[in-house]
Amino acid sequence: MNEKVVVIETPGGPEQLKLVAVDVGAPGPGEIRIRHEACGLNYIDVYHRSGAYALPLPARLGMEGAGIVEAVGEGVTHLKAGDRAAYASQPPGAYATARVMPAKSVLKLPDSIDFETAAGMMLKGLTVQYLLRRTLPQGGLQAGDFVLFHAAAGGVGLIACQWARALGLQLIGTAGSDEKCELALAHGAAHAINYRREPNFAARVRDITGGRGVKVVYDSVGADTWEGSLDSLAPFGLLASFGAASGPVPAFSVGTLAAKGSVYVTRPTLFTHIATREATQAMGDELFSVVASGAVKIRIDQRYALADVAQAHRDLEARRLTGSAILRP
Missing domain, CATH: 3.40.50.720 (NAD(P)-binding Rossmann-like Domain)
Incomplete structure (x- = not known):
């Protein structure tokens, strides 16, 4: 199944970001396939693109997304096909129309939270959770x-x-x-x-x-x-x-x-905190609760097409962004 994904073949500036077609395939044990409705944009993506945080090359980018689970692999019990879901997770690869990924950091998304909000809040909101509540x-x-x-x-x-x-x-x-x-x-x-x-x-x-x-x-x-x-x-x-x-x-x-x-x-890093499914679920439950209650509102101030990811990175590095920004597949 061919999907669009963003990759870099060598570290560098925003011009290194390429939109290519790939065969996503089926999820293996402990994995899911998710079709994205929205993907988050974060400064860690710049570190990955520039090589400040080195990735094996060629590399896919993006740490955060939300969408519909299309299939689950063996051993996955907390999600099923058709579930609304969201995540902040390793390995990178959220800049995509769909992806196969580890299921342990993917959470079922409450009906009260829409996909754009979820894509704009998972990595950032879980970061705030571990800072204000755990650090x-x-x-x-x-x-x-x-x-x-x-x-x-x-x-x-x-x-x-x-x-x-x-x-x-x-x-x-x-x-x-x-x-x-x-x-x-x-x-x-x-x-x-x-x-x-x-x-x-x-x-x-x-x-x-x-x-x-x-x-x-x-x-x-x-x-x-x-x-x-x-x-x-x-x-x-x-x-x-x-x-x-x-x-x-x-x-x-x-x-x-x-x-x-x-x-x-x-x-500290987020990914140390969400190393287990149990920890991810507990942190996610608290994030979902404060957002659903209205105590925390997620601002989506910028929206970009996936094909415009290079411009999104330029704006991010120039500190022209406020609130959250998302990519639309």
Whole structure:
């Protein structure tokens, strides 16, 4: 069965993304075949395309999608043909009209959540779940606590703003324009800092928190924010570095952590958290619940045809996107 998929034959710029026809085939044991109604766009896709996160070549891209299960392989019991389903999953391959993939990270999609919303929320929403609910400082987080979240107007950031508000947290968001700061505030951020106008965001964080700093910083930006993120932490605070949109975090001396107040640093990944079907289901159930309740709304601000994936990547790298973006097969 010939389907359209996006592949790269060599790492590089958006021009390396090629739409080709392939025979998808039937699912094997522990696998499903899913026909996509929508596919998610995420910054990890740029890392894969550029070679920052190396993949065996030629490589398919895309980590997130939603659609209809067409067939299930031997041993798959939580899904059946005809089910609405969604996922964030390894290996890449979501940029496709249909694919065969491991079933363990694919979840049955509640009827209350449409395909575009699901494709725009699975990787980003599960990321926020493991950050705000599982990647925690000493003593955890309680209502009223301050947290700092970079790129607060992006797809992950806008979900985090809303989820933090639902948890009673005071989220301080950073973004690169006044418009993006307003977007973060409208979605639940307690404070927003335009880092282009206030590059010393750590000083502003200290002002907001009465000099103490925040319990935790969630940082997907990397090189540009690293020093400021450390300087924003309260004693015993946690810096969760979960991405590097501006480039890799520089090498640092472990003694720096002592000088900053006995602080902690971690580099978590979503795929460690969703390594088992049980963990994926538990995290997904919580994500579905906060979305279905209306506490978290998923903004789909950009839609691209699958054939226009190169332009989608250009827009993503230029930080022209807000909220979530999807590809339509």
